[in-house]
Amino acid sequence: MRISGAQILMEIFREQKVNTVFGYPGGAVLNIYDELYKSADWLKHVITCHEQGAAHAADGYARATGKTGVVLATSGPGATNLVTGIATAYLDSTPMVAITGNVACNLIGRDSFQEVDITGITMPITKHNYMVKDVAKLADTLREAFHIAASGRPGPVLVDIPKDVQIAQCEFTPAEKETAPKAKPMDNAAVTKAAELIDSAKRPFLYIGGGVVSAGAGEELLKLAETIGAPIGASMMGLSAVPHSHPLFLGMTGMHGRYAASKALDRSDLIIAVGTRFSDRATGNKTEFSKDHKVLHIDIDPAEISKNIPAYVALVADVKQALTALNAYGLSHSDPEWLTEVRALMTAPDNHLTMDESILNPELVLKAVNKRLPPESPVATDVGQHQMWVAQYYSFEKPRTLITSGGLGTMGFGMGAAMGACIGTGLKKTVLVTSDGSFHMNMNELATAVANHLPLIVLVLNNSVLGMVRQWQTMFFDKRYSNTTLNRPTDFCLLAQAFGAKGLRLETLDKLDSVLDKAFSIDGPVVVDVRINRDEMVLPMIPPNGTIKDMILRG
């Protein structure tokens, strides 16, 4: 069968079971869009307002479903607008394939109209990227791109297709029956060493990251925790991997981690780190962090072992496979006093800090949302204080329900990501928790949410300031509030209406239930402008490069 490059792309989408693509048309992808037009019966294309939104949407789709997200953009500015989205996916190891058009091969290198070296630009933020100059290589390159994106430690892959390659024809051979990729055999000696180390520990602590979510290894993790009697703490990316209501789950650790989680980690004699890379936000001072306990590091990426924190024993493997092997070992239980001590930490007053309950505060708002939203529903966030409050106060019970930018910390991530998650989960009611600062970055995508009738609640925690930066200015810069007091008069209700969405305002505590009930009763997108105090802090906080001893509990 002789078909064009653009048709080959459709065939590969079909092979890879892609049924949703996020993107934005333009001159260098016209041929691809022509094929999308003809494929509309099986392939949904969601046009966003900006390519960045499309990239975040593909990312959110992938995070919520575990499938590879696909984004499509034209050459030049279309391609560069993807960059933040690709970097976000890279830092959080999300499987994504980005397809960009480029000018025809004979125009490349001549600074042609809308030409940009997108493979050069995205080299450090992709697992791999390609420019395909020969249509005969297109099909296999695309198959390889999907394979790389989803295998091992997932991540984004970009394929740049010049316009003439989209037009050129060649013989297309459908892929043979796909063989399930064989998991690499584990190093049995390493498994034994890991098991022996766990057995010798009296006070083990399970520190879990995004790898547990992406491997779908929550059950195996809980089994290990229960067998050996280890409390569980999570990095932000590890939230939702296991049900937060589980009695061994202590919450997030790290800079804004929960008291009991940080304390228990500090008092443990063995940290069993699973699918995590010890980000500086999670460890604080690295030298102090690794004092007084051994670290068993389990991760699929050998480059993460001892990169940030030296591992005493390392097990390089798929997390699910590794945990299954460890669970088969008949490991012994930790010291009985250890869990007693952990339970005391959990019930300590410092583990139950609450905000001022006489006023409308983020904790009360988020807990009220938590009560209303089904546990299977995704909760997306932007970046800043509101994100930390979600991480602290929302109880995630199902994996892949927290959609948040961890590594890159991308303000403006939320709108696109929430839409992608909503579409990926078959239009489940989705909540985006954002703030006036973050929402202002990419609120244009409200138009996309309206056009697609997405059941999306956008909760703008509006404090008129850039809260997280303001918090740092309060704590470390003597309250010199440089450029963080926004006081923008934006009327989010009118704005929502202008986009064709509903807008609600929540200003006082007594209206909390009625306004949220109303918001949840609305089918299409609704924006809730939630007015909160500008000096609300995210606590506890361990200052950057600090240790547990520096933990600030009260403002």
Place this chain on the structure above:
Amino acid sequence: MESSRLILSLLVNNEAGVLTRISGLFARRGFNIDSLSVGETQNPRVSRITIQAAGDEYVRDQILHQLEKLHDVKVVEQMVLDNTVLRELLLVKVRAAPDTRGQVLDAVTVFRAKVIDLTPETMTMELTGEKSKLDAFIAFLEPLGIVEVCRTGVTAIGRGGYVLTQNEEE
């Protein structure tokens, strides 16, 4: 941890942009490349790269692991120096007026270099060997007036059965 010299040998896909991927990786992770040499192997689809770098155990492990993650990198190996032949090619041009030419030719004989070009004012030599030999040759020529120096960087090959091979599973 002590910093020491590392010689890395890589087999990579002979594709456009591979060198950028490798040098870019060193740059963004903050590792230095002291020298890099590259050329095609007996298989035209595969190139071999020799990188000389310096670093402690941490840097070495990171370099190896991060390089292994690059899709175009098929094999990375830290060469065992005791079992490896290292060579570098030097081209050097000196001012060689008739009165200093004798001194230069003495050095050529002692270092077993080769004169490859001669003009009334200059003489150009080639010399292969290990880094220290090339350094010594340059040091000797320095006072005579070096015009240009051109070095390829180290290239390395294992002795005997010490062969870099690609895993067949790819």
